[in-house]
Amino acid sequence: MSIFDDDRPQKPSVHEIGSDLSLLSVDELKNRIALLQSEIARLEEEIATKASGRKAAENLFRF
Template sequence: MSIFDDDRPKKPLAHEIGSDLSMLSVDELKARIALLQAEIERLETECASKASGRKAAENLFRS
């Protein structure tokens, strides 16, 4: 490891919306797509969880 390794630009581990994609390889683009699809699934799961919690609360207070 060189003393100058810290000077090299680091590739982000996560995708940043609107970032320049021109320097990424096909494999890197596919990895980002997979990352974003996993994040969408996580967000949808959280939405469903919150919606069911809200519905339960609404049913409790309607009684």
């Protein structure tokens, strides 16, 4: 490890929308895609949960 290692740009551990991707390897880009796909799935599950809760509430108060 040289004294110049601290001068290298640090790669962020999480993805920031709009960040510079030019310093990332193909494997790092694939890992970010997987991370984003799992986050999309998590968001879609939350949308489905909220939508089903809303539908249940609408059905409860429907006369």
